Amino acid sequence: MSMKMVDDENEQKKKILEAEEFYQKGLVYGKESDADGAIECWQKTVDLNPNHFEGWYNLGNVYDIGKGDLERAIECWNKALELKPDDVDVLHNMGNAYREHKDYDKAIESYKKIVGLNSEDPKGWNNMANAYRGKSEIDQAIECWKKALEIKPDKYETWYNLGITYKELGEFDLAIDCCQKIFERYPNSYEVKRLLNAINEEKESA
Template sequence: MTDKRSEKNKKMKEAEEFYKKGLIFGQESDADGAIECWLKTVELNPQHFEGWYNLGNVYNIGRGDIDKAFECWNKALELKPDDIDVLYNMGNTYREHKKFDQAIECYKKVVELNPEDHEGWNNMANAYHGKGETAKAIESWKKALEIKPDKYETWYNLGLLYRELREFDLAIECCQKILEKYPNSYEVKRLLDTINKEKENPKN
């Protein structure tokens, strides 16, 4: 029994050493070196959450291999089903590859775990918008604004969507909300000018 425990402790220690080496490779942007180390980490200790999580990240960013990335992230979620960082990375990657339903499921889990997570609502709105579900996008952005009423990006995205929908008064209201906080925003002033012109000269 003592020998088994000693062998297990040895493996755990080796796994941690490989994990730390992998971090150094990661800092040096050496994806191959990091992957080699972290594969060894999870081989020696399959319960090593950070090993699986970082493997997913490096497969995604360093290699562009999203299948391997999701395989590793799912392993990480088996160990920590409520880890928001993993859910965010999965949701953002799904969204980048236009897999909006899967992205939405990840963001839903984020806001279930923390209903006050502004970025969860904001990202979910972006995914709904990408999917073409404008009503749900608006609802999610409004939820985000309940949490952070002064968030520039959220008001701006909402304003753009209202403009797309030709809801010009609501789009103008969004721009004005931003200008209350950021009166010198050239980007918003330009958008507001465009919306006003479109409102005055609606296309048939």
């Protein structure tokens, strides 16, 4: 091995070590909710080591949560996906960010990738349902919630969302069934008692 190759290899190892140091510093800033400090450190991480998956992933997270910059967040998450195309955490975060910004079609695209990788991912189905609901495509939303409940039948949020949706559709008996499913596991839920009362009132006046 030539001296130049040895020098290049040593330089690369040095960059990788420096990248990891900046990554760890970024984690400290992240815990302190210092978005600017975290961004500066993690940007240095990926500049020094473009193959640092966690650097790109967390950089995307802080641009999204800390700065509300969807465009930059997506750029970083896409870089992370180039390194790990099947990473569901990245896909979930992308989908959720798109949904928060009301870009429901792109959110659904992300969630479809998740359930394509693992059809037994209840969070993927539940989030896809919420995105369809955002688009007012209620039939698709209901089907996704049902799929989520087949996988995880004790999920409070899913039963609750389904109950509200049935109530809005005037399907009062189905809405009541959803509330009863929640009561089986959470008998003291004030939120569900209030929903059930509202359903019964609307049912009586219908």
